[in-house]
Amino acid sequence: MKEQLREYIKKHMIKDARYPLKDDESLIKGGLVDSFSLVELALFIEEQFGAHFDDPELTKDNMDTLNLIVANIEAKL
Amino acid sequence: MSHPLLTSVASLQITPQHDNKTALVFIEGDHETRYTFGELRAQVRRCGHALRAAGIQRGQLVVLVIPHRLELVYHFWGALHIGAVPSIFPFLSDKLNPERYFDSVRRLVQHSGVRAVITTRDFEGALQTTLTGIDVLLLTLEQFAGANAAPENGDTPLADAHDLAFLQHSSGSTGLQKGVMLAHGAVLRQLTSYAQAIQLDNDDVIVSWLPLYHDMGLIAGFILPLLAGVKLVLMSPFQWVRDPKILLRAIQRHRGTLCWLPNFAYNFLATRIRDKDLDGLDLSSMRAFINCSEPVYAESHRLFAERYAAYGLRADALQTCYAMAENVFAVTQSAFGTAPKIDIVDRRALMDEQRALPASGAAPALTLVSNGAPIAGCRVRIVDMQRQDLPERHVGEIAIHSASLMDGYYRRPEESAAVMSDGWYFTGDMGYLAAGELYITGRKKDLIIVGGKNIYPQDIENLLNDISGLHPGRASAFGVPNAQLGTEDIAIVAEVDASALDDDDRRAAIQREIRARVAQNTDMIARYVHLVSAKWLIKTSSGKIARSANRDKFLQEVLNADETPNASLL
DSSP, X not given: OHHHHHHHIIIXXXXXXXXXXXXXXXXXXXXXXXXXXXXHHHHHHHHHHOOOOOGGGOXXXXXXXXXXXXXXXXXXX | OOOTTOOOTTOTTOOGGGTTSEEEEEXXXXXXXXXXXXXXXXXXXXXXXXXXXTTOOTTOEEEEEOOSSHHHHHHHHHHHHTTOEEEEOOOOXXXXXXXXXXXXXXXXXXXXTOSEEEEOHHHHHHHHHHTTTSOOEEEEHHHHTTOOOOOSSOOSOOOOTTSEEEEEEOOOOSSOOOEEEEEHHHHHHHHHHHHHHTTOOTTOEEEEOOOTTSHIIIIIIIIHHHHHTOEEEEEOHHHHHHOTHHHHHXXXXXXXXXXXXXXXXXXXXXXXXXXXXXXXXXXXXXXEEEEOSSOOOHHHHHHHHHHHGGGTOOGGGEEEEEEOGGGSSEEXXXXXXXXOOEEEEEHHHHHHHOBOXXXXXXXXXXXXXXXXXXXXXXXXXXXXXXXXXXXXXXXXEEEEEETTOOOEETTOHHHHHHHEETTEEEEEEEEEEETTEEEEEEESSOOEEETTEEEOHHHHHHHSTTOTTEEEEEEEEEEEEETTTTEEEEEEEEEEOHHHHHOHHHHHHHHHHHHHHHHHHHSOOEEEEEEEXXXXXXXXXXXXXXXXXXXXXHHHHTSOOTTOTTGGGO
């Protein structure tokens, strides 16, 4: 799951397949992902993993790192 | 809308017959707060009274560093009410570095001689530190919360038509803050002309998620409805971005009729909402969604129309407008009742000869959407580099003459003189006229527009100079089209040490630092951070980095996009 998310973010958001995105790297404060992309990411997560994020949940506190996102998805499954 | 006796924007819908009409519905989370014009006016008078009691006088600048909340509405209008000059500062976001953010407040306060900064208790400590030693009042909403109702007398607006109404800071740029000076008369003339252009009616309902520090949000999504006696439904831009369906649901609930959006929002709304979230949606009340503040893509309209036709969206509801803070707001507006004209022009003639010739046969073509004709009181010319008039269908700089033009940039005489001459304002935007309607093709300056927000590339480049491994002054920032999102992406190409290019960790560390700095200083993300070896970047004969040449090289070499749609528009 984490690898799929990592590849998705690299391909669609950072547009750089070589970028070594870390598990605990800050996506929002780090300027890798913006609020618009979070909505897109949530739709991807719902399609791929069947975990639904209510839109108000798409905040820095829930979505700022790969680790956080995965933990939040797992909590929903 | 016609207010022959109105001389001040502060005269918030003064006719008593409006007192019981809903003025404002403010959406926060799942709650809606509703105010009538009478209630809103009482709040505004209370805030005005409290501001005056705090020592703020007519003509003094008041900067509002307040998140998107009702209090922002009251205090903006409260300041106007006592003849002070308010300016709304952009909101602090998750991405921005707070220290830099507060520092930009300090620079504005010092440059502009601001009398008071109004903020929330949350920001008070940080601002107190930042503003130490500067003669400015720091006030919090909390200290006004208990202020008494204003006495019944003293309700006459203090300003007149020539007085400065408010300052609109045209960009969230880290560079110099240009405060657009707008007089009461200019604002009122704009509202009168624009209301006529959109056939504004007492029964209209305007729905907006736009931030109030942006000209489109401030004028179309705030001042226009409240001054015209039209109901406004307002929500937070932060909430909308996370949950775009709330805009459509609010339109349905309140039978919305008008909504202004930047181009990217059409793509966002067309592609980022689940089908199940649209069950039962009804948009048939909408007279117009007006596309404004970034280049209009025909494709974005097509996507939006396709998605929402099934939900009652009228085919003629997608309209366009060309606007800027320097003219208060609108310069042109497409005619309601029919879809804006589409002009299909020969790509080569546009790029090589700067002429917009109708495309013929199989020659590569570009599709442009008309922004309509000038609104009443506005004139548009297309001029060459010497500011001489160009004929129809020739591309040149757009110049405007208008009854609602700014007085200049506040305390920036040189910048003002550079763009204003003989009553004309030279916009820096490029376009052409055809059959009386205006088409926008690009920009004279290397401005990047992302989601309706303007960013100056030099502001981004200047942030990067001291990053270790990166060659100082050897970075170029520019906008590249993102057809999927319907807006531009920021791309940065930077020359670095050869050793860093081969070392994945060093390469990533430099990219990480670039992205973090851009986000924390500009609230934008740099989508592409492309590191290259020395001599990749093209320089002009005078040794400066040639942004547009580097953008073309990047598009071709990196994105393989020499046939990118709209490439010449950007």
